[in-house]
Amino acid sequence: MNYDIIVEIRSLAGLADPEGLAIERALPSLGFDGVQGVHVGKVFRFSVEAPTETVARRTAEEMCERLLANPVIEAAEIRVVADSPGVPA
Amino acid sequence: MNYDIIVEIRSLAGLADPEGLAIERALPSLGFDGVQGVHVGKVFRFSVEAPTETVARRTAEEMCERLLANPVIEAAEIRVVADSPGVPA
Numbered sequence: 001m002n003y004d005i006i007v008e009i010r011s012l013a014g015l016a017d018p019e020g021l022a023i024e025r026a027l028p029s030l031g032f033d034g035v036q037g038v039h040v041g042k043v044f045r046f047s048v049e050a051p052t053e054t055v056a057r058r059t060a061e062e063m064c065e066r067l068l069a070n071p072v073i074e075a076a077e078i079r080v081v082a083d084s085p086g087v088p089a
Numbered sequence: 090m091n092y093d094i095i096v097e098i099r100s101l102a103g104l105a106d107p108e109g110l111a112i113e114r115a116l117p118s119l120g121f122d123g124v125q126g127v128h129v130g131k132v133f134r135f136s137v138e139a140p141t142e143t144v145a146r147r148t149a150e151e152m153c154e155r156l157l158a159n160p161v162i163e164a165a166e167i168r169v170v171a172d173s174p175g176v177p178a
């Protein structure tokens with residue numbers, strides 16, 4: 001069965017987020033007031049062929065550990081969003 | 090009131106996603122089979138001070154149009170996730 005996976009990668013809390021900071025600083029001069037706490041992350045969407053949702057999630061976790069995230073500075077949030085019959089996300 | 094906003098930016102369907110393709114090609118040699126359709130996007134999280142949820146969403150839409158996304162090649166999905174009393178996301 002195919003499982004659609006969404007992985008969101010974020011900087012660990014307390015670490016610098018220079019891109020977010022740059023955006024936050026640019027906003028007032030563009031006329032956006034009252035916007036705070038800008039954080040930038042990455043999102044990966046893919047589909048995994050696996051016998052069960054647990055196996056699909058475990059595959060996504062291993063992908064994060066080995067390829068998608070740097071666990072020293074980043075946290076990964078994994079969502080298994082839907083089953084789909086062979087259609088990639 | 091503060092609204093927590095999540096904006097996900099993705100390439101428009103049909104456009105090349107070279108980073109996703111590179112990941113997809115690397116996966117088999119790392120022992121991950123059955124992973125397809127890898128797409129990479131960006132996610133922005135921030136909080137907006139606004140009188141209503143509609144105003145907060147409109148602010149996020151304008152930020153996407155003017156700063157966060159390139160509408161020629163990217164689509165933005167905006168979620169207003171929660172109210173919080175002055176705490177940035």
